[in-house]
Amino acid sequence: MRPDDRDLEDEIRSALEMSIQERIERGEDPESARRAALEEFGSIAAARDAMHRVWYSRWFDAILMFFQEVRIGLRSLLRTRGLAITVVVTLALGIGANAAIFSVVRSVLLRPLVNRDADRLLYIRQTARGIGTEDLTFSMPEIGDLESRVKSISAFGDFSTVDFTLIAFGREPRVVTAGVVNGSYFEVMGLRPALGRLINSSDDGPNAAPVAVLTHRFWTTALHSDPAVVGKVIRLGPGNATVVGVLEPSVPYPAETEIIANVVTSPHHLGATMQKERWHRMTELFGRLAPGATLEGARAELKAVHASMVHAHPESYSPGARVGLDVKTLRDQLASPARTILLLLLAAAAVVFVIACSNVANLILGRSVRRESELAVRAALGASRGALRRTLLAESLVLCVAGAALGLLLARPLVAVAARYAARFSVRALEARVDGSVLWLGAGLAVAAAVLLAYVPRLPSFDQSSAPNPAAGGIRITPGTNRRLRIFATTQIACSFLLLVGAGMLVATLNAMSTANTGYDMRQVLAVDVPPPASGAGGEAADKFFQEATRRIGALPGVDGVASGMVVPWRDPFSAILKFQFGFEGYQPANGEENPACMFRPVSPRFFAVLGVPIVAGRDFTDHDRPDAEPVAIVSQSVAQRLFPKGEAVDRHLWLDSRTGLEPQPRRIVGVVADADDENVVQVPTMTVYFPWRQLGEPSRLFVRAASDPYALVPAVTRILHDISADQAVERPATLEDVRTQVLTPQRLNAFVFSAFGGIALLIAVVGVAGVLAFSVGARTREFGIRLAVGCEPRQLRARVLGEGAAIAAAGILVGGLGGIALAWVASRLFGVAQMPGVLPIAGAAVLLAAAAILASLLPAVRASRVDVLQALRSE
Amino acid sequence: MTKTPDDPRLELLQGTLDMLVLRTLQWGPRHGHGIGQAIRRQSEELLRVETGSLYPALHRLVKRGWLKSEWGVSETNQRAKFYRLTPAGRTQLIREQDRWSQLVRAIGRIMNPAPANEE
Numbered sequence: 001m002r003p004d005d006r007d008l009e010d011e012i013r014s015a016l017e018m019s020i021q022e023r024i025e026r027g028e029d030p031e032s033a034r035r036a037a038l039e040e041f042g043s044i045a046a047a048r049d050a051m052h053r054v055w056y057s058r059w060f061d062a063i064l065m066f067f068q069e070v071r072i073g074l075r076s077l078l079r080t081r082g083l084a085i086t087v088v089v090t091l092a093l094g095i096g097a098n099a100a101i102f103s104v105v106r107s108v109l110l111r112p113l114v115n116r117d118a119d120r121l122l123y124i125r126q127t128a129r130g131i132g133t134e135d136l137t138f139s140m141p142e143i144g145d146l147e148s149r150v151k152s153i154s155a156f157g158d159f160s161t162v163d164f165t166l167i168a169f170g171r172e173p174r175v176v177t178a179g180v181v182n183g184s185y186f187e188v189m190g191l192r193p194a195l196g197r198l199i200n201s202s203d204d205g206p207n208a209a210p211v212a213v214l215t216h217r218f219w220t221t222a223l224h225s226d227p228a229v230v231g232k233v234i235r236l237g238p239g240n241a242t243v244v245g246v247l248e249p250s251v252p253y254p255a256e257t258e259i260i261a262n263v264v265t266s267p268h269h270l271g272a273t274m275q276k277e278r279w280h281r282m283t284e285l286f287g288r289l290a291p292g293a294t295l296e297g298a299r300a301e302l303k304a305v306h307a308s309m310v311h312a313h314p315e316s317y318s319p320g321a322r323v324g325l326d327v328k329t330l331r332d333q334l335a336s337p338a339r340t341i342l343l344l345l346l347a348a349a350a351v352v353f354v355i356a357c358s359n360v361a362n363l364i365l366g367r368s369v370r371r372e373s374e375l376a377v378r379a380a381l382g383a384s385r386g387a388l389r390r391t392l393l394a395e396s397l398v399l400c401v402a403g404a405a406l407g408l409l410l411a412r413p414l415v416a417v418a419a420r421y422a423a424r425f426s427v428r429a430l431e432a433r434v435d436g437s438v439l440w441l442g443a444g445l446a447v448a449a450a451v452l453l454a455y456v457p458r459l460p461s462f463d464q465s466s467a468p469n470p471a472a473g474g475i476r477i478t479p480g481t482n483r484r485l486r487i488f489a490t491t492q493i494a495c496s497f498l499l500l501v502g503a504g505m506l507v508a509t510l511n512a513m514s515t516a517n518t519g520y521d522m523r524q525v526l527a528v529d530v531p532p533p534a535s536g537a538g539g540e541a542a543d544k545f546f547q548e549a550t551r552r553i554g555a556l557p558g559v560d561g562v563a564s565g566m567v568v569p570w571r572d573p574f575s576a577i578l579k580f581q582f583g584f585e586g587y588q589p590a591n592g593e594e595n596p597a598c599m600f601r602p603v604s605p606r607f608f609a610v611l612g613v614p615i616v617a618g619r620d621f622t623d624h625d626r627p628d629a630e631p632v633a634i635v636s637q638s639v640a641q642r643l644f645p646k647g648e649a650v651d652r653h654l655w656l657d658s659r660t661g662l663e664p665q666p667r668r669i670v671g672v673v674a675d676a677d678d679e680n681v682v683q684v685p686t687m688t689v690y691f692p693w694r695q696l697g698e699p700s701r702l703f704v705r706a707a708s709d710p711y712a713l714v715p716a717v718t719r720i721l722h723d724i725s726a727d728q729a730v731e732r733p734a735t736l737e738d739v740r741t742q743v744l745t746p747q748r749l750n751a752f753v754f755s756a757f758g759g760i761a762l763l764i765a766v767v768g769v770a771g772v773l774a775f776s777v778g779a780r781t782r783e784f785g786i787r788l789a790v791g792c793e794p795r796q797l798r799a800r801v802l803g804e805g806a807a808i809a810a811a812g813i814l815v816g817g818l819g820g821i822a823l824a825w826v827a828s829r830l831f832g833v834a835q836m837p838g839v840l841p842i843a844g845a846a847v848l849l850a851a852a853a854i855l856a857s858l859l860p861a862v863r864a865s866r867v868d869v870l871q872a873l874r875s876e
Numbered sequence: 877m878t879k880t881p882d883d884p885r886l887e888l889l890q891g892t893l894d895m896l897v898l899r900t901l902q903w904g905p906r907h908g909h910g911i912g913q914a915i916r917r918q919s920e921e922l923l924r925v926e927t928g929s930l931y932p933a934l935h936r937l938v939k940r941g942w943l944k945s946e947w948g949v950s951e952t953n954q955r956a957k958f959y960r961l962t963p964a965g966r967t968q969l970i971r972e973q974d975r976w977s978q979l980v981r982a983i984g985r986i987m988n989p990a991p992a993n994e995e
Contacts, residue, residue: 010955010957011931012931014907014955015908015909015931018909018956043928046928047928050932051932054935054936055935055939
């Protein structure tokens with residue numbers, strides 16, 4: 001339907017022919033007829049364009065033209081396939097890394113929660129800065145006080161966890177951690193059921209029927225989304241409970257559990273300790289802002305009510321502990337631990353992108369210098385500056401779009417890796433997916449890179465006198481191009497330097513952590529969780545169980561000792577809660593100070609021998625330290641030194657501070673052991689008080705010292721424990737060394753991820769430096785030829801090129817160092833963190849980069865010194 | 877083509893070219909050159925249509941559906957593109973003629989007011 005340009009030209013030509021014919025018939029001679037007709041007609045091109053414009057809009061033309069440019073670009077890139085592939089892969093790495101990290105950042109920091117009106121959902125917690133705790137949970141009496149008096153919170157939801165033995169769904173009995181919530185919890189959290197119903201106010205109180213809700217993850221993974229679970233009766237701890245529904249997929253916070261039950265399922269929650277004791281803090285508290293209330297208003301009111309509550313119960317809140325209250329939205333609470341690490345990752349990914357772009361810019365610059373004569377020819381034929389730029393833009397767009405496409409393909413597996421990694425900092429990372437917004441990001445980065453790349457090459461000069469002679473055909477490298485090449489190479493080195501220093505810092509930290517002394521002999525000790533059995537047996541039964549287990553496991557061949565306690569170092573999250581204030585004989589706290597808080601650890605005899613903690617003075621606990629014997633205790637060296645500076649600790653007495661609510665009778669200190677920190681992976685001086693658990697406490701952890709491979713003992717140990725009590729759960733056997741490794745995983749991963757970024761950066765930078773020098777050497781063949789001809793030693797030429805490489809590296813390291821200082825300054829102003837790297841990472845990164853740069857310049861240097869003099873001089 | 881000040885030819889009024897083209901095609905198809913010649917002849921050489929505006933105008937009219945074009949052979953045995961009125965073009969011609977005569981009447985009244993008092 002639309003006529004094409006050929007049709008239009010045909011029409012014009014036929015009109016001209018007719019006009020000429022007419023004139024000839026009128027008697028004009030053919031030559032002047034033709035001239036007259038042409039003159040009468042006017043500009044043929046203008047007429048054709050005007051006709052063309054009737055049918056085609058300017059936009060259509062522009063797009064068509066651009067596609068043509070793209071086609072030309074594609075063809076010319078196919079001719080330089082190696083270059084094109086390098087560029088595309090480099091860009092893909094840069095774009096893929098950014099897309100992956102961005103996905104995770106988006107899901108953790110930016111995406112809304114599934115919870116209804118998540119902006120009005122608050123996370124409330126107590127702080128006790130006086131004893132160094134930012135995160136203290138609540139006790140039921142405290143929650144009652146807040147609930148009855150705070151008006152700006154429409155409802156409070158509470159959540160605590162308890163270990164139940166679960167017997168259900170036709171599976172083996174096993175111990176699960178279940179959430180226990182009040183009736184308003186799900187309403188406050190703004191969550192809906194995926195199936196059935198959730199726990200509501202009718203499930204509150206001691207007389208309600210026991211009910212349980214399954215979490216979505218448990219339902220889909222373990223139960224294959226069986227819709228028939230609703231209505232099933234399960235055995236949960238001491239009693240039965242009915243499954244009433246399945247929770248929708250949501251962030252597993254405050255704890256990842258399989259089951260969430262109402263209060264009546266847990267005897268502990270109904271007991272007097274839970275209900276009456278102000279110190280018994282094990283409950284997380286959430287609140288929903290009342291209509292019209294603001295976060296600031298609610299915070300002020302909560303703080304005021306909390307302060308008056310603290311004031312009303314001086315016996316429970318010592319002034320020295322400085323118990324306070326803090327409120328933030330759940331969203332902030334979820335995001336905050338991950339924010340710094342994610343922003344760091346984002347920065348690292350951005351740096352990698354900059355490096356990738358610089359490198360690609362260099363490659364493109366080199367190529368464009370090589371084709372300068374082609375561009376000059378096109379310019380001479382009348383192509384405008386804009387047209388030439390458009391050609392370059394089309395080419396770089398082809399490259400960048402290909403890079404982005406490959407990068408986004410890469411992003412999918414990268415997101416999976418990055419999400420698993422970031423999940424250690426925020427549970428929300430597990431929701432990370434590659435989606436539309438990432439496509440936009442990729443497209444944006446590709447266009448940014450394309451525009452940058454199109455403006456990198458110098459266009460041929462339009463000043464005729466200095467225009468390169470198209471006929472010459474040789475490569476002439478201008479000082480401007482050379483400078484640009486070097487600037488890009490320097491940028492790469494600078495950015496790589498930053499990344500390498502960052503990675504070095506993390507590796508150094510990790511190294512310090514993993515080699516730090518812990519106070520334990522970790523390799524030979526197997527730790528096993530032996531949670532209290534389903535029957536809820538304590539006291540006598542537990543005593544008998546552990547006596548029997550210790551005796552029989554101790555008799556196994558290859559076992560050097562068996563002990564029991566309550567805390568597996570670094571693994572048990574409640575270890576920090578077992579911290580009480582103690583009074584010490586002969587120690588009077590200074591005015592306004594508190595009795596010191598010490599770790600409280602009930603252990604069995606031989607605990608110190610099994611875990612390799614040396615006894616410094618006095619004796620170990622023995623089997624004679626029975627409940628009816630004299631109350632005794634052992635203290636760590638820090639306690640002895642701080643409170644008994646004259647070395648008189650043994651035979652003095654200590655007692656649990658009356659406010660703990662535990663028995664306050666004085667105990668004689670029978671021994672002093674070396675410090676052992678079971679909370680921090682890097683040991684700090686720790687005040688610990690050990691009791692024999694037969695006198696106070698209940699063991700749930702077993703420690704076995706093995707002569708050879710500890711894991712070889714696991715089947716025998718499990719068999720013995722099951723033999724003593726058939727439904728006893730036996731869980732998580734691991735050596736202390738492996739427990740610690742597990743705990744260090746986030747640091748290990750940080751170090752690994754940043755090292756990976758650093759490695760990629762280093763690789764790209766090496767390619768970049770080598771490329772620049774190779775190009776510069778190639779372009780100066782003639783110069784080298786002349787130098788050799790006038791008697792220059794090849795060795796000197798080699799040194800010269802190596803020197804150039806070293807100069808680029810030195811400049812890059814200098815710029816990177818200055819940039820790093822500036823960054824650290826910005827970071828300290830923005831986030832208040834100013835961790836400066838040690839000398840070792842900086843020096844290491846500098847040496848590594850310098851070595852890499854010199855290595856990269858070796859090949860070009862050798863090439864420079866091997867220039868064939870005659871060939872070089874003949875080349876022009 | 878530039879015009880000299882003493883050139884007797886007239887500048888076409890804005891918008892009248894389309895009407896003239898439609899009019900010349902009233903009695904049958906013509907090719908582009910023929911249309912130009914017809915306008916010149918019938919205006920007794922007073923109107924001369926620039927080819928630079930005639931051909932785009934022809935294409936505009938085709939695009940609007942008032943003309944149809946097809947390649948054919950001219951009276952002098954040359955290949956040429958012929959244009960003919962479509963039914964829609966015929967209706968358009970009538971409409972434009974009406975408008976034109978109204979315009980001429982209106983302008984005429986302003987330029988040559990009637991001597992008598994016609995309230």
